[in-house]
Amino acid sequence: MTRHLRGNLLLLVLTLGVCCLLYPVVMYAIAQTFFPTAASGSLVTEKGADGKDEVRGSKLIAQPFTADEYFWSRPSATSPANNATASGASNWGANNPKLRDRVAQQIGPIVQYKKGSKSAGAGPEPRTPQKDIEAWFAADPTRPAEVEAAVKRVADWAGEFEVAAGNWAKTDYAAKTDTDDEKYGLQGEYIRQWAKDHPEVIEDWKKANPTKTDEPKPEDLGAVFFASFAKANPGKWPGVVEVEQPDKTKVKRIEPVSSDPAISSNLFEVWLRDPANAAKAADIEPVPADMVMASGSGLDPHITLRNALSVYQLDRVAAKRTPPGGDVEMTARGITEIARKQSFTPLGGLIGEPLVNVLELNRELDAKFPVPPPPKTP
Amino acid sequence: MWLLPILIVLPTVLLSFPLGRYLAWIMDGKYKTPAAFRWVERQLNTGPQNWKQYAISMLLFSTVMFVFGYLVLALQPMMPLNQKDSVFPDGKGMLSPTTIFNTVTSFMTNTNLQHYSGEQHLSYYSQLVFVLWNMFTSAAVGFCALAAIIRGLRSDPHMGNYYLDMWRVVVYAFVPIAVLTGVPLMASGIPMTLEPAAEAVTVQAGAMGTDTVDGKDVPKPQVIARGPVAAILPIKHLGTNGGGFFGANSAHPFENPTSWSNWLECISILIFPFSLVVMFGRMLKQERHALVIYGVMMTMFVGMIGWAVYQDTLKPNPGLLAHPERTVKVPGADEKVAAPLAALPVDQSGVGNLEGKELRFGPSAGATFSAVTTAVTCGSVNCMHDSLNPLAGITPMTGMMLNCVFGGKGVGMINMLIYLVIGVFLAGLMVGRTPEYLGKKVEAREMKLAMLAFLIHPVMILGPTGLFAALDWGKAATNNPGPHGFSEVLYEFTSASANNGSGFEGLGDTFGFNDPKKNLSTPAPYSPHWDIATGLVMLISRFIPIIAPLALVAGLAAKKKTPFTSGTMRTDTFTFGVVLLGTVLLVGALCFLPAGVLGPVAEHYGPMPFGR
Numbered sequence: 001m002t003r004h005l006r007g008n009l010l011l012l013v014l015t016l017g018v019c020c021l022l023y024p025v026v027m028y029a030i031a032q033t034f035f036p037t038a039a040s041g042s043l044v045t046e047k048g049a050d051g052k053d054e055v056r057g058s059k060l061i062a063q064p065f066t067a068d069e070y071f072w073s074r075p076s077a078t079s080p081a082n083n084a085t086a087s088g089a090s091n092w093g094a095n096n097p098k099l100r101d102r103v104a105q106q107i108g109p110i111v112q113y114k115k116g117s118k119s120a121g122a123g124p125e126p127r128t129p130q131k132d133i134e135a136w137f138a139a140d141p142t143r144p145a146e147v148e149a150a151v152k153r154v155a156d157w158a159g160e161f162e163v164a165a166g167n168w169a170k171t172d173y174a175a176k177t178d179t180d181d182e183k184y185g186l187q188g189e190y191i192r193q194w195a196k197d198h199p200e201v202i203e204d205w206k207k208a209n210p211t212k213t214d215e216p217k218p219e220d221l222g223a224v225f226f227a228s229f230a231k232a233n234p235g236k237w238p239g240v241v242e243v244e245q246p247d248k249t250k251v252k253r254i255e256p257v258s259s260d261p262a263i264s265s266n267l268f269e270v271w272l273r274d275p276a277n278a279a280k281a282a283d284i285e286p287v288p289a290d291m292v293m294a295s296g297s298g299l300d301p302h303i304t305l306r307n308a309l310s311v312y313q314l315d316r317v318a319a320k321r322t323p324p325g326g327d328v329e330m331t332a333r334g335i336t337e338i339a340r341k342q343s344f345t346p347l348g349g350l351i352g353e354p355l356v357n358v359l360e361l362n363r364e365l366d367a368k369f370p371v372p373p374p375p376k377t378p
Numbered sequence: 379m380w381l382l383p384i385l386i387v388l389p390t391v392l393l394s395f396p397l398g399r400y401l402a403w404i405m406d407g408k409y410k411t412p413a414a415f416r417w418v419e420r421q422l423n424t425g426p427q428n429w430k431q432y433a434i435s436m437l438l439f440s441t442v443m444f445v446f447g448y449l450v451l452a453l454q455p456m457m458p459l460n461q462k463d464s465v466f467p468d469g470k471g472m473l474s475p476t477t478i479f480n481t482v483t484s485f486m487t488n489t490n491l492q493h494y495s496g497e498q499h500l501s502y503y504s505q506l507v508f509v510l511w512n513m514f515t516s517a518a519v520g521f522c523a524l525a526a527i528i529r530g531l532r533s534d535p536h537m538g539n540y541y542l543d544m545w546r547v548v549v550y551a552f553v554p555i556a557v558l559t560g561v562p563l564m565a566s567g568i569p570m571t572l573e574p575a576a577e578a579v580t581v582q583a584g585a586m587g588t589d590t591v592d593g594k595d596v597p598k599p600q601v602i603a604r605g606p607v608a609a610i611l612p613i614k615h616l617g618t619n620g621g622g623f624f625g626a627n628s629a630h631p632f633e634n635p636t637s638w639s640n641w642l643e644c645i646s647i648l649i650f651p652f653s654l655v656v657m658f659g660r661m662l663k664q665e666r667h668a669l670v671i672y673g674v675m676m677t678m679f680v681g682m683i684g685w686a687v688y689q690d691t692l693k694p695n696p697g698l699l700a701h702p703e704r705t706v707k708v709p710g711a712d713e714k715v716a717a718p719l720a721a722l723p724v725d726q727s728g729v730g731n732l733e734g735k736e737l738r739f740g741p742s743a744g745a746t747f748s749a750v751t752t753a754v755t756c757g758s759v760n761c762m763h764d765s766l767n768p769l770a771g772i773t774p775m776t777g778m779m780l781n782c783v784f785g786g787k788g789v790g791m792i793n794m795l796i797y798l799v800i801g802v803f804l805a806g807l808m809v810g811r812t813p814e815y816l817g818k819k820v821e822a823r824e825m826k827l828a829m830l831a832f833l834i835h836p837v838m839i840l841g842p843t844g845l846f847a848a849l850d851w852g853k854a855a856t857n858n859p860g861p862h863g864f865s866e867v868l869y870e871f872t873s874a875s876a877n878n879g880s881g882f883e884g885l886g887d888t889f890g891f892n893d894p895k896k897n898l899s900t901p902a903p904y905s906p907h908w909d910i911a912t913g914l915v916m917l918i919s920r921f922i923p924i925i926a927p928l929a930l931v932a933g934l935a936a937k938k939k940t941p942f943t944s945g946t947m948r949t950d951t952f953t954f955g956v957v958l959l960g961t962v963l964l965v966g967a968l969c970f971l972p973a974g975v976l977g978p979v980a981e982h983y984g985p986m987p988f989g990r
Binding site for chain 2 (some may be wrong): 006011023043048056065066084086094095096097244269294342363
């Protein structure tokens with residue numbers, strides 16, 4: 001027994017010494033001597049306003065870009081996007097409706113028709129799918145059949161896409177904290193008010209959910225609310241508008257609108273599957289997969305060159321970075337050249353397709369094609 | 379598509395022969411001990427051990443590992459190197475007790491199932507002392523067990539000395555090779571620092587959101603977690619451990635910065651399991667027999683990679699495609715008509731299913747890695763297995779269910795030995811002769827022990843899966859609907875029982891810190907149930923399949939060798955390879971096919987998306 005005890009203790013102490021002291025110290029010394037930049041996380045620094053070095057990010061870690069003048073990173077499932085202290089993925093399987101909905105909601109407001117296609121039209125301002133979706137969504141109040149179809153469309157959508165309707169209700173929702181009660185955004189409050197004004201909403205919900213006893217929350221009412229709202233405002237969407245009050249301050253509130261990115265975002269899938277729109281759907285320029293599929297870490301720093309140079313990225317960036325009166329084509333060519341120069345193909349070109357690092361690309365754009373200052377408003 | 383797997387497998391096969399010989403040379407003690415270690419080895423060598431003494435030493439040291447690991451993790455808030463940053467201003471607190479139990483068993487059994495997230499829940503001290511130490515030692519345990527079993531098979535008078543074996547494996551095999559692979563990994567960009575998280579001023583101002591300070595909006599920085607990652611990474615793969623420094627494991631850019639690091643990580647996962655088969659043949663002086671086993675394992679491995687790449691990289695994510703109208707009939711419920719769906723305009727050509735994958739490794743890298751990591755029970759991931767295409771998910775599950783496609787360090791070869799015994803038994807029955815293996819008669823005692831070692835695995839997978847899938851414990855934890863949710867439960871227990879450690883990670887099994895206020899996300903409702911259940915499965919499925927074969931070969935060693943005649947069934951021929959392959963596939967299929975059909979296969983055929 002003492003022999004076992006000695007063996008165990010000695011093995012514990014010796015392996016601890018070798019594996020947890022000697023080995024990491026050797027690794028640390030090698031890293032700090034030969035690869036100091038990599039050792040501290042491949043950080044990108046630049047001189048800040050106070051003359052000191054300021055960290056602007058890591059070459060290896062994606063940063064969120066949402067503005068039109070920047071190339072966008074891949075979608076990230078972390079919260080918030082590209083959270084580098086809580087890496088992770090959506091972990092949604094192919095059969096998860098959330099995956100399909102996320103993609104449809106993301107591409108609805110940005111899809112374009114193929115250049116020169118019949119749906120885009122020949123004019124200088126091509127027609128956009130968003131306009132078509134809104135036209136399809138709208139209803140002429142003088143035609144009862146159209147009104148009826150529009151009401152049914154929203155009710156069907158809200159019934160099938162309950163999660164999307166519930167998400168709308170929970171926009172800007174703040175959970176309960178130690179100091180504050182839970183708080184709903186404009187949307188949630190609007191539903192509450194609506195339910196008060198339209199008692200049938202609660203009744204409908206109770207009929208659909210006979211087993212539930214507690215009072216419904218706004219997100220539970222999402223589906224019945226949209227059905228009721230559509231009945232009152234056929235062909236309209238509850239959009240957020242900013243209104244100027246008599247004392248010149250601006251307030252946001254919800255009003256029935258007929259044009260809102262939320263229409264193309266939420267109803268894109270339904271529009272797409274409507275056989276009447278089949279010809280238009282066929283004319284849509286496909287979105288590159290890496291623009292809509294979330295990465296494994298939520299921090300993937302690259303996008304494919306194909307994605308960067310597609311109409312969904314390059315056109316938008318180039319338009320924003322062209323000075324007033326300048327040539328957008330020229331800017332686009334300049335940006336393309338930078339992207340191509342920065343691109344690389346994995347394993348020294350052996351596998352896959354060219355990729356670009358979004359952070360490095362955007363930083364170089366800021367240096368070479370700065371965003372022109374906005375025109376002065378008189 | 380196919381170039382990457384070839385570039386990974388071919389060099390590993392070439393390397394495995396010299397390394398296998400080196401390992402045999404070490405384990406047979408043929409080396410000349412360096413002067414500095416002579417005293418150490420004399421002290422560690424407590425004398426020759428029989429199988430019982432060897433098994434007891436192994437269990438005793440595992441107990442030491444458990445106690446030590448539990449102490450390190452429980453005392454985390456009081457230990458040094460507890461990095462503080464703006465997200466965790468007080469450093470890392472203590473994990474919940476069940477999570478500590480789960481984590482400690484998980485690392486001590488070489489599983490590395492992680493019910494926590496590295497960058498959120500562990501301090502640098504815990505990473506360096508708990509994780510790193512377990513990665514070296516727990517990987518050596520299976521290795522030593524295999525060495526002891528080989529000594530029994532060749533009828534050595536004793537099975538060697540456990541403590542000396544452990545020392546040999548760690549110091550002469552793992553540490554030097556870890557330094558060798560660590561240097562190129564660091565060159566590719568893996569951090570090695572003790573500084574706390576970096577804070578970056580985002581290029582697009584306010585892109586991470588804003589904080590309100592004194593009535594003004596101040597843009598939030600991007601807080602970038604880092605740490606001594608490069609120390610963990612080499613042994614994480616060489617020891618087929620697989621526990622990530624970060625939550626996203628080898629998908630995280632700091633754990634796997636380039637396509638080259640990904641390539642090297644794949645090779646370092648495979649190299650020891652490949653070499654151990656060579657070592658088996660060398661130590662046993664049965665190199666042709668080992669080559670047959672190598673071939674059988676390789677056949678299954680190539681099949682796994684091929685299936686995954688074909689289903690996941692060459693096919694798009696079916697969730698975005700067009701689907702016809704479908705009427706769903708479930709007994710006892712109303713008939714439901716699922717609307718026909720149009721394909722979403724997404725161009726998936728050339729990249730396959732990208733959800734949960736990183737671009738920098740190349741298109742087929744995720745699918746290849748999923749086969750590599752589950753064949754050899756590593757459990758590290760470079761893409762999220764939960765988001766693999768439905769049928770591609772079969773590859774990682776098969777790897778873990780068979781658990782002998784090279785398999786974990788040592789234990790994979792031991793599992794194959796059990797299949798070998800079952801194989802010769804079946805073949806012996808078919809020709810009507812007493813089955814023999816390596817000239818020793820396989821009789822009732824051997825078969826009982828072999829069946830015990832074999833049946834533990836399916837029982838530990840299917841039993842708890844059934845229990846959890848039927849109760850809220852499982853239903854509330856799943857992240858995906860229908861059959862995919864079932865697959866998540868099945869995968870978790872398969873991974874625990876195979877001592878793999880990867881997961882369909884959507885499963886909600888993380889509690890986090892014991893003080894729930896400190897957690898970034900709310901604890902999953904049934905996480906303690908998952909912690910305890912998978913912890914027990916890992917323990918049982920680790921030790922019984924090691925100890926039963928030890929007893930088995932000790933029994934064989936005591937038997938008289940029967941003379942080799944023309945009637946003896948040869949174990950070094952192509953025919954025998956086919957018999958062995960058939961045994962593995964048939965016996966494996968009989969155990970797991972029904973569960974596989976309920977999970978991935980049903981998902982493939984089921985309505986997609988499910989539940990609308």
